Each structure stands twice: as C-alpha cells, then as structure tokens.
Amino acid sequence: MELSVVIPTFKERDNVAELVRRLDKALAGIGWEAIFVDDNSPDGTAAEVKSIAASDPRVRCIRRVGRRGLAGACIEGMLSSSAPVVAVMDADLQHDETVLPKMLKTLKDEGVDLVAATRYVAGGSADSFGESRGMISRVATAITHRVLGTSLSDPMSGFFMMRRDRFDEVVPRLSPAGFKILLDIATASDGLRIAEQPFVFGTRHAGESKFNVQVGLEFIGLLIAKLSGGFLDPRFIFFAIVGALGLVIHLGVLKGALLWLAFTPAQSVATFAAMTSNFFLNNELTYRDRRLKGWSMLWGFLSFCAICSIGALTNVGLAAWLFAAEREVWWAAGLAGALMGAFWNYAMSSLFVWRTR
Numbered sequence: 001m002e003l004s005v006v007i008p009t010f011k012e013r014d015n016v017a018e019l020v021r022r023l024d025k026a027l028a029g030i031g032w033e034a035i036f037v038d039d040n041s042p043d044g045t046a047a048e049v050k051s052i053a054a055s056d057p058r059v060r061c062i063r064r065v066g067r068r069g070l071a072g073a074c075i076e077g078m079l080s081s082s083a084p085v086v087a088v089m090d091a092d093l094q095h096d097e098t099v100l101p102k103m104l105k106t107l108k109d110e111g112v113d114l115v116a117a118t119r120y121v122a123g124g125s126a127d128s129f130g131e132s133r134g135m136i137s138r139v140a141t142a143i144t145h146r147v148l149g150t151s152l153s154d155p156m157s158g159f160f161m162m163r164r165d166r167f168d169e170v171v172p173r174l175s176p177a178g179f180k181i182l183l184d185i186a187t188a189s190d191g192l193r194i195a196e197q198p199f200v201f202g203t204r205h206a207g208e209s210k211f212n213v214q215v216g217l218e219f220i221g222l223l224i225a226k227l228s229g230g231f232l233d234p235r236f237i238f239f240a241i242v243g244a245l246g247l248v249i250h251l252g253v254l255k256g257a258l259l260w261l262a263f264t265p266a267q268s269v270a271t272f273a274a275m276t277s278n279f280f281l282n283n284e285l286t287y288r289d290r291r292l293k294g295w296s297m298l299w300g301f302l303s304f305c306a307i308c309s310i311g312a313l314t315n316v317g318l319a320a321w322l323f324a325a326e327r328e329v330w331w332a333a334g335l336a337g338a339l340m341g342a343f344w345n346y347a348m349s350s351l352f353v354w355r356t357r
C-alpha cells in the first residue's frame, strides 16, 4: 500500500462509481486505496460506496453518524490510513485525478512533506467556477495571503497529498470545524516542506455544491483563530459572535416589550428571547458538527438556559466584587464580569450541552 486517497462525501451517490473508475485508471501500477468518509448522506452515498467495496477491497467507507463537516471528515479518513502517503480530494470529479501520480512522484523524489494541488499558478485554472464563485474564491485567497502570509498559492484548495508521518504529528493541532483542511495543516505545522502541482479545476459531475454562507462564516472563524496564534479557538469566536447578536436581540425585544409591560417582566421576556436565539444559532453555527435534534434538542435547550442563568450570576458576582474594590473603573468591573460569564457559558455549554469533550 503506497497511497490512501481520502474522499469526504456528503450527498455524492452518483459520483462515487465514476470516481473509483477514474482512480483505477489514473493510479495503475501504484498500490492505492480509496477511503470515503460519508456523513450519513440521506441519498445513500455510504450504501453505494459499500456496494463497490464489496467487490473491490481497495475501497472502504467510514460512515459517520450525527456529525457533519468537511475538515473533520478529512481528518478522520487520514487517521484511518496506514499507508505512507495520504491524499485528500473531492468526490464530485472537480479535482483532476490524473495529477495524483505526479504528486506522488514529487513527494518521493523532491523530499517534500506535502504537495498542494493549485489552481492559481501557470498550468492551473479555476475558470469553471464562473463569475461570482470565482470572485469569492479570489477575494478569500487574497485575504488569506494578507492575513496569514502563507506560501500556498491556493490556500483554499481541498486537493493535496502528504506524508502520513507528518500528518500524524500535526493532527492534534487541527480544527475539525470548517472547509479548509489544507490551510489548517500548512499553518499548524512548523517547517513543513511544500511543493505545488498545478491542475485545472473541473466542473461538478452530478449533485450540488455544499458551499454556502455558513461555510464562508466558518472560514472567517478559522482566520481569526489563526490570527490569535491559536489562543482563541474558532468555536469560541462563533460563540462570542452569537452572544453579541443575542445582546442586540435582547435590547430590541426589551424596547418592544416595554410598550406593553413593566420593566421587570419586559426584561425577563427579552432575556428569554436572547437565550432562545443564542441556543438555536449556536446549534446551527457554533456546534453545527454536533447539532442537536428532536428530544435531545429540548433537553439541550433547558440545560443551556440553566447554564446561562448561572453564568449571569457569576458575571454579576465578579463584577460587584471588583466594583466594591475599585469604584472609579466601573467599566472594567462590568467588562470582567461579562467576559467571565461568556467563558463560563462557553465552557459549560461545550461540556454539557453539545459535549465536544
């Protein structure tokens, strides 16, 4: 076994057979396997992969239940490999499989750790993106270069190959949130020797793209996390953004409720509204990969409310204590209390509501 090709899938049933056929052709003479990592696609992608795997031992399927996310799927697929080299590519045939042997050769002959397939050097192209998506990709690439100063010409690419030992070293520092596993690996490892391989980005074979606003937001979270040098994790950044939005909702509802109610009941209604919106936004965004549904969502909501109530008490308690000691800087006492509350809510929600640890 020389090469594991990891292929994350979500609703790609009609692409997998064609991809395996093309890999078989492109990788003739190389010992390879294909590891599909499917997030329990409702279209039966996993069943399709397994029916191929039943007669082709080079094909495997990891079916993940109750979890979503491209980067996390890639990480799990790579972790399951025992080949010396792992590649990651999309299932929709937009990534040109015929460059894989060249990438493998570069990895072996040039003594590099990682070969990134790129659309943004001579010989590569992203023309198939069309106007608007092409623009988004170029802007995101430019921002990434500004902010992180990475040497990758196409940091957004989801197509690369690397030595498995280097992956095993860096994996504890990777974030399972988001779409950008290559960028995460490149910025999380020190002294990674990187080569690039141009390729022409094709058009999607069957099905639809999963790119959406949320994917864009997750990317911004990853950038901020990288900017903070890993001090803030992307999840906390989303938790904080959702919290800030909750404050706006709180004040809006309070203003409306005051038309009908006295202050105390109005403030209670506003608090409840903000907690509700925070819970649902966190469930959709911050903890999307561990989204709660059905009864566990109701239970999660109740525990979230309980945690936030205790958070409010710790906030007020700390602020009051600091304020008593130093009345002049009332705002610092208030800020410290609010931060304390936010950290408490985040830590406890991660532990008990969405159980990320």
Ligand code: GDD
Pocket: 007, 008, 009, 010, 011, 012, 037, 038, 039, 068, 069, 070, 073, 089, 090, 091, 092, 094, 137, 156, 157, 158, 159, 179, 180, 208, 209, 210, 211
């Ligand atoms: N397991 C799993 N879970 N796979 C997923 C998920 C998920 O939540 N979301 C997307 N995928 C899989 C898709 O099934 C596909 O094989 C691959 O990830 C890429 O998703 P697409 O929906 O095809 O994304 P795209 O074509 O819009 O995005 C492309 O461009 C980006 C850069 O601009 C891809 O090449 C990305 O890898 C690339 O980062």
Ligand code: MN
Pocket: 090, 092, 094, 204, 209
């Ligand atoms: Mn695609």
